[in-house]
């Protein structure tokens with residue numbers, strides 16, 4: 518694949534107004550080149566809503582040489598742009614059966630909405646398709662300066678009247694994500710949807726939303742750690758953090774255990790190292806090892822608040838609610854004002870109360 522690409526020039530040659538020099542010249546392609554770079558050589562599914570003369574589909578075919586492409590359009594004449602790598606679906610972008618058919622079996626990594634340009638469709642299509650996308654996928658909505666409906670209907674739940682372009686809806690998603698959900702909006706945007714959004718990028722007349730990808734390349738992380746440890750001293754905290762990272766991201770548990778052991782060998786036993794060992798044993802479903810590691814943790818000098826709460830969680834998992842209560846009580850005795858500990862104690866005591 519070319520080491521240097523200028524997507525804008527290919528857009529100009531193919532005659533799409535996404536480029537900087539065709540008709541209006543929306544000038545999106547500089548942004549797409551950067552945003553889509555990681556997906557470029559991958560065998561991904563790319564969906565574009567709005568085919569028209571097929572200019573952008575031809576450009577995507579060139580930019581994504583290993584991708585499968587689907588174009589959606591209400592105009593049956595667009596079927597002429599189907600070929601060995603391009604599938605054309607005729608129908609409206611608010612047809613959920615059509616969207617399920619296109620995205621259900623082959624989750625797209627890239628979706629570009631260049632269709633009807635109504636607020637209603639922009640929002641409805643995003644709400645339906647974004648959850649169906651592949652992790653790390655990017656959903657773009659174009660041409661906010663253009664809107665073909667006078668007004669979208671008011672939001673049924675909140676009564677908010679969307680302005681004709683629908684831009685404010687996506688600005689609100691950006692605000693919610695930026696403020697970690699702690700922002701007021703009168704729009705009814707489900708938390709289940711905004712929690713999927715990892716990144717919102719606004720540029721002139723368009724927005725790109727990246728879907729969260731919880732996966733990590735643990736092997737690459739461990740190789741990086743090995744090369745780092747080759748030059749830098751491994752601290753106990755660093756080793757424990759890395760063990761937690763490996764467990765959290767479903768990496769090899771024997772490596773996580775070896776990291777904890779290395780922390781114990783070089784820095785001695787501690788409550789946090791035993792808690793970590795118990796969590797690794799739990800991830801391996803070895804309850805006997807969990808019990809042993811928890812007992813060992815209880816023999817150590819108490820760790821910080823986070824460690825104590827993790828220990829209590831392990832005791833709760835083992836069914837030892839009295840033990841979990843004692844663990845949290847001892848931390849609460851030192852920090853009686855902490856609401857977090859009070860809440861946790863209430864929770865555990867309610868669970869421990871005999872029912873009936």
Ligand SMILES: C[S@@+](CC[C@H](N)C(=O)[O-])C[C@H]1O[C@@H](n2cnc3c(N)ncnc32)[C@H](O)[C@@H]1O
Pocket residue numbers: 533534535565566567568569570571572573574589590591592608609610611631632633634638
């Ligand atoms: C701006 S053109 C697409 C241009 C094309 N993406 C390009 O860059 O070369 C918009 C297209 O959206 C289609 N369209 C309009 N309403 C639609 C709807 N409700 N669902 C799907 N496509 C729609 C139109 O038929 C038209 O072909």
